Amino acid sequence: NYRLFPGTPKWRHHTLTYRIVKYTSHLSRAEVDHVVEMALSVWSSVTSLNFQKTFSREADIRISFELGAHGDAYPFDGPRGTLAHAFAPAEGLGGDTHFDEDESWTMGTSGFNLFTVAAHELGHALGLAHSREPSALMYPTYKYRNPKDFKLPTDDVRGIQSLY
Ligand code: TQI
Ligand code: CA
Ligand code: ZN
Ligand code: ZN
Numbered sequence: 001n002y003r004l005f006p007g008t009p010k011w012r013h014h015t016l017t018y019r020i021v022k023y024t025s026h027l028s029r030a031e032v033d034h035v036v037e038m039a040l041s042v043w044s045s046v047t048s049l050n051f052q053k054t055f056s057r058e059a060d061i062r063i064s065f066e067l068g069a070h071g072d073a074y075p076f077d078g079p080r081g082t083l084a085h086a087f088a089p090a091e092g093l094g095g096d097t098h099f100d101e102d103e104s105w106t107m108g109t110s111g112f113n114l115f116t117v118a119a120h121e122l123g124h125a126l127g128l129a130h131s132r133e134p135s136a137l138m139y140p141t142y143k144y145r146n147p148k149d150f151k152l153p154t155d156d157v158r159g160i161q162s163l164y
Helices: 029-044 114-126 154-161
Strands: 015-022 050-053 061-066 084-086 097-100
Touching: 015 029, 029 050, 029 114, 084 114, 097 114, 114 154
Parallel strands: 015 050, 015 061, 061 097
Antiparallel strands: 084 097
């Protein structure tokens, strides 16, 4: 079963802006742009949310690849361990999504698949905590998901539709 964060933080507007602030050296910019767009559409396709790419500083969701300590309270830890984190909806850091640049990000099944992790993190950035349903995208265990035939599990659909 899906879980929301304490206090149920959520976005008050349904058109959210996002900006890719810092890219990874493991993939091309076009690949990252495409993967992020697909991961966002996982959530927008079952809600009234819309995502607009922007280059402005004030984006709701700022996405970056970071090494080690990077200015928030949660430094990355090198290969393995923490892969990424995202902040629940709020002003400022809220919605921001950081990926550990020390991971081997891939488009396929080796290393860590960027689509899989991005779709999970964006669930957090929209207000979903971890689910207790093992088949859910928001279940806290990495499991490769192929974006070509990915269908958002029912539990995650219920969770996000309870918010938007
Ligand atoms: N990062 C944790 C995660 O995103 C960080 C975290 C723990 C977290 N609790 C949180 C973030 C609550 C927001 C709210 O779950 S991780 C997976 C998994 C991680 C783990 O690097 O451990 C994925 C990142 F476990 F589901 F595979 C992405 Cl998909
Ligand atoms: Ca790591
Ligand atoms: Zn961070
Ligand atoms: Zn998580």
